[in-house]
Amino acid sequence: MLIKDMADRCEFLGFYLIKNATVKQTADNKNYLDMVISDTTGEIPLKFWDISDMDKETYFAGLVVKIKGTVSLYREKLQAKVSKIRLATDEDGVQVSDLVKTAPVPPVDLLAIIDNTIASIGHAKMKQIVEFCVSRVKEQLLSYPAGKSVHHAYYGGLAYHMVRMLELADFVCKQRPFLNQDLLKSGILLHDLCKVEEFEGGEQGIVTEYTMRGNLLGHISIISNWIHEAALRFHIQPQDDVVTALQHLVLTHHGKLEYGSPVLPQLPEALALSQIDMLDSRMQAVEDMISASNETCVTSIRAIDGGRMYKLNLE
Amino acid sequence: MLIKDMADRCEFLGFYLIKNATVKQTADNKNYLDMVISDTTGEIPLKFWDISDMDKETYFAGLVVKIKGTVSLYREKLQAKVSKIRLATDEDGVQVSDLVKTAPVPPVDLLAIIDNTIASIGHAKMKQIVEFCVSRVKEQLLSYPAGKSVHHAYYGGLAYHMVRMLELADFVCKQRPFLNQDLLKSGILLHDLCKVEEFEGGEQGIVTEYTMRGNLLGHISIISNWIHEAALRFHIQPQDDVVTALQHLVLTHHGKLEYGSPVLPQLPEALALSQIDMLDSRMQAVEDMISASNETCVTSIRAIDGGRMYKLNLE
Amino acid sequence: MLIKDMADRCEFLGFYLIKNATVKQTADNKNYLDMVISDTTGEIPLKFWDISDMDKETYFAGLVVKIKGTVSLYREKLQAKVSKIRLATDEDGVQVSDLVKTAPVPPVDLLAIIDNTIASIGHAKMKQIVEFCVSRVKEQLLSYPAGKSVHHAYYGGLAYHMVRMLELADFVCKQRPFLNQDLLKSGILLHDLCKVEEFEGGEQGIVTEYTMRGNLLGHISIISNWIHEAALRFHIQPQDDVVTALQHLVLTHHGKLEYGSPVLPQLPEALALSQIDMLDSRMQAVEDMISASNETCVTSIRAIDGGRMYKLNLE
């Protein structure tokens, strides 16, 4: 049974991914596993009561399990309980990737689009720098999400976010020919690339944790360093305007100091990048939350002020 | 000579529009006219010294004049001085509209696009409401700007802003089919319509002043009233979801309470509208400021945080 | 026993109103009802353990019940437990209105004051508009509260808030004769009127929920629409200053953009209205919270910064 279809007091059977698993003890000192399981349609808390010592050493985050269980309502939230559980075997033929929500476009196709976009960059130095940076994380782009829970939180979500932004940039550049299309596209390709240094668990398409290095530096400063490194590698002066421009775009893409950009957009393409990023990420967050919910009124959408969206059916 | 080409210590001759004209007195008690003149390429302060009583009754804002004069630098700003001046005559064949910057697309064409868009709205009640509101200001859409100085401050600027947003909306709806295209387009057509009640001088393509009614109510609340009126007119229940949705879109299009929206976006189309509005108005403000300046670094752009943009030529 | 008098480990018996009721399950999968009950003196959470299928279909929000139970302390909050429970019957003679806190003045008397105030408006058009709007919700004014929990959260609370503000306005106008008394009084009568479109459950004197329409538009914009409608109805030009002034007062009564007013007060009466509203609502919130508590230090008062009030007995 898909998690999206689970309701109060139903029984279920199926394969799921363990997102979290912690051994805890009840007030009367018995061990149990407090877990969260997920599939492509959502996630749900799961209690596995009265576990054995063996169980504690068997079930960890990132593993695929087959579970028979029941669902109940607890503090107005659904929660599942294990009746039977075992690890998935090779014969089951169920992979992690089968259970993580995936970008609507296959990651390999996304990568192909990204490659084509790089190939289309006319400015030679710019192309070298972008190619250098993207090639370093090509593997990860097949799987990494763009965020933990706010937006594009799924397998290949990062590459998907890049590609959707490229489409938008393409259109905006047609509307506004004074924009340097090479620069804007390069900025999009680079801006979130170092999220791969911020996220743990990204190869599974999920973010289980932020890395220490990610917290201490942030993806914005790391990609700026990579651009610097690329320039050195290809004997481009770090003072060259093309280096400055690319670094400016990645540094400013959050749009405001209080969102973690150390400087404000001061090139038209930087402004365009931050606006397109905001448009795409917010709309996607809303689309994801709405499609994952059966309610008419979806709340707690962290990507937007107020956090509430209604679904309205205007017949 | 075009105003854009005026430089320190040059002489000029040409037709210009008076944007402001105030009679003042020098410290030694002589009258002079303190004016601002403009053409399609920019504006410049103009001093008309030692005026006669006749002069005082001749030159007013909104009139076209022929001027011979000189330019000098005063407190790091250019300023012009009248050598000779007279009102334009019919034989001169120069109209106000010749001297006001105009939207890149002729207003009649913009109106045609707007009409076609209305015609394309599939939802019958929605179309009635939008048609009612737009038809009320059709005349003004041929001339009104979208703002005083921040963005789209030119002849037909309001209609141009609407049409560019419609293009963006069209693209975004293709990317995100879950959006109600009728609703988003209607929101765009309506959102700034009542700026025609906020601006004085809009028929000339400029904003000389805000109206009292505009200051006391704001265009957001006035258009909400018009939607209500349209519903009554067509016997649509004001509680009908279509009325609520349209009003919600116009009320929320500034995106934040502190920008004057009394409620936050809570429909996906409302979020899309506010994002598209921000993207189009900021990019246009930057484009206009950059194209109007010969400097590499343009400052004081009120539409964006920091207010500074560089022009960078990546060869 | 009145809820106000319930203390740790006491037993109680009485009639109460169910404010909320949700079926939940214990960790070991048993159903129970998680409720909140109230009377005129306060409210308390109530657990009804081991319920039958029948119970689940019997007890809902808005119903009057007779309960025998016990009180205990749980996480520093009092909580009640059902020993015996049944629905109130006609013979019991207990109405919902007996269990909801009521404004200190009977609603019918409040309505009479409101009617008299309308009658006293000298400006003919203003009177027509106010009369039109108030008459539309006269029924609801007999019961609706002014808020969910912040201030005047009781039966007839909205009308009570209006009347107390009218008294204050009367006094302020005596102090400051330059104020237009008709306008200020009209503004008070109108400003919160459309809360009746925002609240669910208002006929019971409580707010169980906000309506979708209330969330999407807000009471401020809805009353502005009504004023517009009234003007149309009585053939008053919407551009007439009296319409603009009334709409300005209702639009600005929250006093700040970040509180949801789309424009700031720009008429003396608008400033007076927002100040009087703030004075009355905050003082009432404090008075209600203090009188409902036996503590010397009352905390979590949402209407005021800091949220804490001491009761001090200066002998």
Add this chain to the structure above:
Amino acid sequence: MLIKDMADRCEFLGFYLIKNATVKQTADNKNYLDMVISDTTGEIPLKFWDISDMDKETYFAGLVVKIKGTVSLYREKLQAKVSKIRLATDEDGVQVSDLVKTAPVPPVDLLAIIDNTIASIGHAKMKQIVEFCVSRVKEQLLSYPAGKSVHHAYYGGLAYHMVRMLELADFVCKQRPFLNQDLLKSGILLHDLCKVEEFEGGEQGIVTEYTMRGNLLGHISIISNWIHEAALRFHIQPQDDVVTALQHLVLTHHGKLEYGSPVLPQLPEALALSQIDMLDSRMQAVEDMISASNETCVTSIRAIDGGRMYKLNLE
């Protein structure tokens, strides 16, 4: 001629008060006096060109002068120019107080009301403390304004502000009998008292400057010290609740930390005090600005957000 009636290009003759006077030099090195003069109806800048050495030693702020002069418009502001000037003599019979706007109620009457209010305080210790503090500045209450330019900026303005607030408090206490009337009235009498330590020039009914001590401590902390001193004087324990309560009221009367109150209102009377203070000071600021201007739209009112007020004549 009254300053209020001066217009562009008129001549005037009359007695005025010098508010500021500075010797300056023109670009070509001639001395002149740059002054501001005022009467009860307003103020205007005044230039006195080509002054003698004698003139420089004759005209200072705070003196009454007889001036013949002319008015002109300079940078959209009216400005006067001296034709003839001399100091007022005893025979002229014009006092400073004739030229400073005065509270609508004679200061001696205000003081009488203040005395009666003190006499009406029932709580003995409270009365002692209030009496001690008020008596220390009784002289100054006959003249001091309540502010430099924001509100009640006139002769006796401080006492007038106190009396108007006492009236409001009286009314609010009738509406809300749970308030301790003695405490609220005492708070009003004390709250702004130490503005007399903040202002220079207050004996003339104007604020020419803030004192160093006023800037370093603020009137809020100084009055708190005085209350402490009064307690010591009358052998009341500083820990006595009545001392704490009075100090709390004065410390919190600005209502918010960012307005300079070190703690937030936590007694109902403290909340009432800050609300009544805000209501009275804002309304008075608006009333004063409106009555001093002939414009329909008055701008730059510093006491209110937005700073703009319209005068609307609803016939």
Add this chain to the structure above:
Amino acid sequence: MLIKDMADRCEFLGFYLIKNATVKQTADNKNYLDMVISDTTGEIPLKFWDISDMDKETYFAGLVVKIKGTVSLYREKLQAKVSKIRLATDEDGVQVSDLVKTAPVPPVDLLAIIDNTIASIGHAKMKQIVEFCVSRVKEQLLSYPAGKSVHHAYYGGLAYHMVRMLELADFVCKQRPFLNQDLLKSGILLHDLCKVEEFEGGEQGIVTEYTMRGNLLGHISIISNWIHEAALRFHIQPQDDVVTALQHLVLTHHGKLEYGSPVLPQLPEALALSQIDMLDSRMQAVEDMISASNETCVTSIRAIDGGRMYKLNLE
């Protein structure tokens, strides 16, 4: 066993201090004691199930107990459970002070340093005032912490904070001889002194509660009053600059209005005081939190923005 060494599923035996103790009831109505116990190395929640009526009257905050118990993990936090418990007896020889973390320097030594510092103040009046104020709380300085949990939250923490700041001030004055060393040192000695009026439980080295007087006035205003009182006592004019300066330093030491200082620093020594206070309190908070935790990443540090600190071992 020290609390710092307690881990999941271990057993422990030892003496501890009860920080909080509340009688609660389980869902099935049984009484238990919900406590927090502490020793010099940290604190941990403790459940004492199935208590007797006697138990309820025996165990209170502030008492020393001997406990045998077990530790388990509950919602990712460690929590202890009582197996056996009794009050400490005289024979046990364990004092409260043995179980409260103490400043690294013995309080008596801290007091000696404070005394020496006072003795070193050259300005006679200043010395009198400081001596008067410090002597009033000398007893409490032996035990009071500087805060509840943010910084220096331990026995003698307040005096320790003062002494560390004095060291820093000494160094800064050497770097910047233009500073008045007497004034800066006096400011440090006085600035937090009246926290002894804000805290309950300070004689035990802990803060169990804030006093009503502390909440209503704040330590900043109380010490200002004491300085005023000292001036009166020694016949120093309250207007004397030395009084103003000392009061200014204590009033401004929080550095910003929104942190509760009613005025901003306007003397160099006031700026130095607020900077040194911030430096010492934040560094100490971080040092305390880091040393009390075995984690590499310590979170929820309330004294700093973001609240997270990593321990990094650069080999």
Add this chain to the structure above:
Amino acid sequence: MLIKDMADRCEFLGFYLIKNATVKQTADNKNYLDMVISDTTGEIPLKFWDISDMDKETYFAGLVVKIKGTVSLYREKLQAKVSKIRLATDEDGVQVSDLVKTAPVPPVDLLAIIDNTIASIGHAKMKQIVEFCVSRVKEQLLSYPAGKSVHHAYYGGLAYHMVRMLELADFVCKQRPFLNQDLLKSGILLHDLCKVEEFEGGEQGIVTEYTMRGNLLGHISIISNWIHEAALRFHIQPQDDVVTALQHLVLTHHGKLEYGSPVLPQLPEALALSQIDMLDSRMQAVEDMISASNETCVTSIRAIDGGRMYKLNLE
């Protein structure tokens, strides 16, 4: 005559540095030079009327001139006027450096201290990185200021700021041995180093302008790049904790996102660095402003909230 000693109506003669020079025209169309001149004691505006074409091509910012002139008061500010002016010649023997305020310690001595500090770094990789970065700007450290006008705005001001912070860090590390002294010192040496890429005119000890690259990237991100480059150069992994730590310190040294740090301090040494930076820069700004003014009350100090400082002489 030193600029500090210039007063209203005095005559002066001396050598000065031209800080700014712009050709302007009077209202009656005559050219003049609008300049600012400075020496080690301050700066003053200077008008050079009726200039020749030769003059326009002679006097530019950065040149030393000999001037005879007079001083007058204009709009309450002192302003100088040229009587006679000529460029300094070699025989005059006056250098730019003679006219720019210089750090109290000779720059070569500051550099020696910086070198010694680098030599004292025990951690080998850290030393390599710091040495690499500092050596790149050693030349500039002899002259560059630390800011345009806020703090340390003088010849060698940047090196002086570094050295004073090193002294403070030395002391703080003694107080708090848990701090990694190598890391803190390295952070201080690096944190502002790339201001040399932000400032134009720094070789003269002044900031005439910000560079485009400085505005687009900011010194914080540039030094982060240099650290990355140093790591590559010395074959240190960019992921090495020492690289991360150094980058973290420079990225976070502004202490808050809204001050332009993209991440918040999360290492104790990063917190110490931002606190020490704030302490030193604010105290220096105040010391500089106070010593440069003869007023008792110095205003407009941009480095501090409120901007006002009093000089108080406690006899």
